[in-house]
Amino acid sequence: MKRRLFAAVVAVMALSSPPAQAEPAPPRFADGFGLVVTSQPRWVDGNHRTFIFSVATRQVPTPTLLEGQEPGRHAIVVTLPSSYDPSARYPVQYYLHGHPDRPDAAWNQRVVENATRDVPLITVQPNGSGRGWYSNWVNPGAAGPQNWETFHLEQVVPFVDANLRTIATRDGRAIVGHSMGGFGAFHYAEHRPDLFSYVGSFSGGLDLRNSELRAAVVATELNPASGTPTVGADAIFGPPIWPFDGVWNAQSPAQHxxxxxGMGVALYTGNGGDLTVNPIQAVFEHRARETALVTASHLTAAGIPFHFSDYGDGSGWAPGCTGKHAEEPCVQADMNHFVGLLMRR
Incomplete structure (x- = not known):
């Protein structure tokens, strides 16, 4: 009798208890547009906002690798709105990482999630390699095809639109990047204005006619810390010296x-702040600012409206920002402001 009573109580409790909520699953992606999905999306953490997946492409079949990256597999990171509704459609911003950064770096996830927490916006961060420079290389040599621009613009963009609930029009897309990614964002927007309605640069290297930026690009080609194996000094844009530097000049965003x-344009940069503190990052930012000033002068001459946050030593821009390159508080404030511009537009 007692056993029957106990079983009855257990049954009643089971009926009255709410069923356990299943964890939301990330979307599943189908091959297409020249991309083969090599690993399906998986959540990065228990917040269920950011997921990562990987693809293979013949446009960049053998990217040079940073530590932990897998041969032939390109990681792509996607951050959804905090209140993502699979039945709705959302605008997308493409966020291009710098050098020698990667899309799955924890700080990039923090910056994006913080800036878009209550914003109906999808953010996509594609792999740009440690030294991809968001360009179709002219002399890849033994590295094989390194057509980063084709990979991102002709494959990743339509692939994302086919697999996620996006607003698949120019008005529904923006592109922004940090450092090398700032170059990439302007480079892509200038080549394909039909794809993007807003472009932004966070401390981007925008003037390929600048001798110091040329030296920085060449350094990334030759430095093993930018990815292995290394490549030749003329691999990406050809020889960096006159009269053989025609590709450098033609691909320089500042002058084109x-x-x-008709596109929204935004520039963000500090001046490096105190050059005796973290001098390498201070100098990087100081010189990146010079390329932003050249770009701003060409925008002004062309009569193109733009926003320019030239925030000096960072003291008035964001707590913890000291105006240096790759400084998270500065980049976070940049992204917060840029997302605000997008959503108002």
Whole structure:
């Protein structure tokens, strides 16, 4: 009798208890547009906002690798709105990482999630390699094809639109990047103004005619810390010296802003702050600012409106920002402001 009573109580409790909530699953992606899905999306953490997956492409079949990266597999990171509704459609911003950064770096996830927490916006961070420079290389040599621009613009963009609930029009897309990614964002927006309605640069190296930026690009080609194996000094844009530097000049975003007319444009940079503190990052930012000033002068001359946050030593821009390169508080404030511009537009 007691056993029957106990079983009855257990049954009643089971009926009255709410069923356990199943964890939301990330979307599953199908191959397409020249991309083969090599690992399906998985959540990065228990917040169920950011997921990572990987693809293979013949456009960049053998990227040079940073530590922990797998041969032939390109990681792509996607952050969804905190209140993502699978039945709705959302605008997308493409966020291009710098050098020698990667899309799955924890700080990139923090910056994106903080800036878009209550914003109906999807953010996509594609792999750009430690030294990809968001370009189709002219002399890849033994590295094989390194067509980063084709990979991102002709494959990743339509692939994302086919697999996620996006607003798949120019008005529904923006592109922004940090450092090398700032170059990439302007480079892509200038080449394909039909794809993007807003472009932004966070401390980007925008002037390939600048001798110091040329030296920085060449350094990334030759430095094993930028990825292995290393490549030749003329691999990406050809020889960096006159009269063989035609590709450098033609691909320099600062001097080719005319196609940005009608697009939202935003520049962000510090001045390096105290050059005796973290001098390498201070100098990087100081010189990146010079390329932003050249870009701003060409935008002004072309009569193209733009926003320019030239925040000096960072003291008035964000707590913890000291105006240096790759400084998370500065980049976080940049992204917060840029997302605000997007959503108001």
């Amino acid at each position: 802003v005319a196609s940005l007319r």
